Amino acid sequence: MPSPIAITGIGAICAAGRGAAVLHAALRAGTDGLTQFTRPDLPLTDRFPVAAVDVPLPPGPRGAALAEVAALEALAESGLAPAALGLAVGSCTGGMRGSEARYLTHGPEHRDRRYLDHPVGRLAERLQRRLGLGGTSTTHSEACASAACAIAEAMEWIRAGLVPAMLVVGVDPLTRLTLAGFASLQVIDPIGCRPFTEQRAGMSLGEGAVAFVLEDASFARARGARPIASLLGWGVQAEGHHGTAPEPSGRWLAKAITAALADAQVQAIEIGCVIAHGTGTRDNDACEAQALSGVFGRVPVSSVKRTVGHTMGAAAAFNLAAACWAVRDDHLIASAGGDGDIIAGLDLVRAARPAAVELAVATSLAFGGVDAALVIGKAERCL
16 A cells, blocks of 8 residues: 655645635635736736736746745745755646746747747746755646646655655646637636536636645654645546547546545545535536546535636645645535535535545546546544
8 A cells, every 4th residue: 555645834825815824714714716807917807807816926937936935835834945855846837927928028029939938847947946946856737637647746756765755836827828718718707607506607717826745654754744634645537538628427537536546545435525626617517526426426525716716737736735624624615606506416515614524535627638636634644
């Protein structure tokens, strides 16, 4: 049986503000994090609400600045020196925000270079230099499952003994391309996402970053660390059904969840809650509801999307943080925006409430057909 991996630090920045405690409070309260505003650097935000970060950031590209804020907080909570850690980053847009600004400033002569100016791996390189991280790094860009895949690879590096600890960051800023792209697909709800309700009419975009310090359990014990939760298993499937639409039956997500449960060596009946992808689109929520019902029957399900928005490459990291706090606190996370008629058979958590949560699952569905699941348990499993 693979050894559980200790989560010893969490850092976050999102529409609710700066800090993991701020995110946690917003999730417990079911805060609506969506706002509508007009900004010349982010067109279309006057047409639909988004979950934007509105706090001072370090200098540099916006994506890297968001990642740095979250990473520094996670490192501080863990107590580990940066030189001891490897780095895994999950992101869709990388430095796209900066290249968009350069393109708009310098004009058409940059037309052929605009995609070369923001390789997604550059964010990890910058973070490694800024923080003085000593280990090797990897970057995952699997659309909205990017952070889940980065977490899975970090787990395998630790399990294989390649590194004793990893810093994992899921991050994405809002960009002109993502706003215009999702709007052109007609998958944005003009009044804000309503996950898992019959009235749902699309997603709501957001930005932010969540960082984790993951450690080999014996390494964490030896240095006297106090884990927040245990990371027990992962599962990833590539369904290949469609570029943007999930396979309607949910069987591929169900396979990813089943693989994660097998990796963790736990049973579906032991799972106390699911932090779902839950974007609020017609196709995603229907597919996910099918998968969850098929694997678990009836289980409490939460979506964080109305609070933090759909943060794309960072989405799975926000879900993992919510799952960690659910098992640590024995308290279910609220699903803001769930005031309509709930999809039949789904136990959507409308308001946070106490509940025995020994184990939780966090799910992700991504464009390109990437389905992922992570299994989280109480900190005592690492002790």
